[in-house]
Amino acid sequence: AQSVTQLDSHVSVSEGTPVLLRCNYSSSYSPSLFWYVQHPNKGLQLLLKYTSAATLVKGINGFEAEFKKSETSFHLTKPSAHMSDAAEYFCGLASGGSYIPTFGRGTSLIVHP
Amino acid sequence: KAGVTQTPRYLIKTRGQQVTLSCSPISGHRSVSWYQQTPGQGLQFLFEYFSETQRNKGNFPGRFSGRQFSNSRSEMNVSTLELGDSALYLCASSLYQGSSTDTQYFGPGTRLTVL
Secondary structure: OOEEEEOOOEEEEEOOOOEEEOEEEEOOOOEEEEEEEEOOOOOEEEEEEEOOOOOEEEOHHHOEEEEEOOOOEEEEEEOOOOHHHOEEEEEEEEEOOOOOOEEOOOEEEEEEO | OOOOEEEOOEEEEOOOOOEEEEEEOOOOOOEEEEEEEEOOOEEEEEEEEEOOEEEEEOOOOOOEEEEEOOOOOEEEEEOOOOHHHOEEEEEEEEOOOOOOOOOOEEOOOEEEEEO
């Protein structure tokens, strides 16, 4: 069985400050991990993806995530938040030959001016 | 390359009716998956189609069904609509590389409201 836990339902930051969105996973196999972003009334857009290559993955819009096997984590970070980053973020996991990802419940990122 | 398209974008139906949603995948993508997204349950997997065959199915009642055509376009149908079916229905397509490295690309969704 596989599962994803997004540790914060809401994260609030000021514009220009760092962003940290936390994701822990559970899997019996080597996982592929994803971060997606969803803006209001939109579908999910892929930010970045880890598939057992480099543990530090760089994505679009300045986001990156680090795969830490010992901590079973795949946290999403960005050095400086922008107002346009305000959205819902989903962490996803696929493993064991299954390409259907399991998603976390989402983290709402709020960016204050 | 055009992204995943879904039609219609918005639908309002009444209880007991049925509805059909359509999804056109990215050109060349052979796998289409459907998800239901609600505030209470988050993103829940409905089913996945490849080569006109349903290969994976989530835990939803038989009122939810789908199909895929030879051009990879997919439709999902919900019969006997209930209030709880109100949700954003997302379609995702992928190349199908047959492994967990496959990446799903999502459409904008169809917002279904059941009155």
